[in-house]
Amino acid sequence: GAVVSQHPSWVICKSGTSVKIECRSLDFQATTMFWYRQFPKQSLMLMATSNEGSKATYEQGVEKDKFLINHASLTLSTLTVTSAHPEDSSFYICSANRGPPGSPLHFGNGTRLTVT
Amino acid sequence: GIQVEQSPPDLILQEGANSTLRCNFSDSVNNLQWFHQNPWGQLINLFYIPSGTKQNGRLSATTVATERYSLLYISSSQTTDSGVYFCAVTLGNTGNQFYFGTGTSLTVIP
Numbered sequence: 001g002a003v004v005s006q007h008p009s010w011v012i013c014k015s016g017t018s019v020k021i022e023c024r025s026l027d028f029q030a031t032t033m034f035w036y037r038q039f040p041k042q043s044l045m046l047m048a049t050s051n052e053g054s055k056a057t058y059e060q061g062v063e064k065d066k067f068l069i070n071h072a073s074l075t076l077s078t079l080t081v082t083s084a085h086p087e088d089s090s091f092y093i094c095s096a097n098r099g100p101p102g103s104p105l106h107f108g109n110g111t112r113l114t115v116t
Numbered sequence: 117g118i119q120v121e122q123s124p125p126d127l128i129l130q131e132g133a134n135s136t137l138r139c140n141f142s143d144s145v146n147n148l149q150w151f152h153q154n155p156w157g158q159l160i161n162l163f164y165i166p167s168g169t170k171q172n173g174r175l176s177a178t179t180v181a182t183e184r185y186s187l188l189y190i191s192s193s194q195t196t197d198s199g200v201y202f203c204a205v206t207l208g209n210t211g212n213q214f215y216f217g218t219g220t221s222l223t224v225i226p
Contacts, residue, residue, distance in 0.1 A: 102212040106161065
């Protein structure tokens with residue numbers, strides 16, 4: 001079945017530093033990937049849609065300069081949290097459709113970011 | 117934007133009991149998925165069900181798109197069913213982004 005790999009699974013960083021999270025589709029090509037954020041005991045909030053070879057599409061209220069997304073190949077999207085602050089501490093999860101738009105989503109295992 | 121509400125928000129069941137989880141959405145949708153998030157945060161795809169009824173073992177789901185709701189049935193619940201259940205939808209007139217519901221936190225006690 002479709003597998004989406006996310007790395008790292010957890011990371012602790014100091015305030016002001018940047019953190020890069022990778023999302024790979026292991027057995028299929030994904031022209032589109034999605035990045036979600038989840039705070040404790042809350043639902044998943046869509047942050048942005050990552051488009052291979054073009055700019056990401058950000059949801060309203062998400063700072064594009066803070067959350068840099070790069071989708072340089074059909075199997076890799078990266079999310080960089082720039083100048084991280086404690087309020088950026090959260091669970092970040094990527095996902096991808098295997099198939100046409102709207103087809104079932106497959107998720108990575110998520111990255112737990114803690115900013116001290 | 118679309119509102120995706122799930123009920124109940126919290127549910128505690130005795131092992132072996134049955135339950136029904138509900139997902140209501142405020143706009144027409146193209147697709148709907150049900151997920152189970154385990155205590156480690158992992159999201160497991162349960163059903164891809166834009167309409168109709170599907171069954172997989174002890175779980176089944178029904179979506180009535182015209183009435184804007186979906187139901188997830190869990191029968192003979194087990195402790196391993198504990199976790200949070202989410203429905204997620206794509207809108208009828210936008211791209212393929214899935215938007216998540218508010219979730220139902222299920223605890224199954226032995």
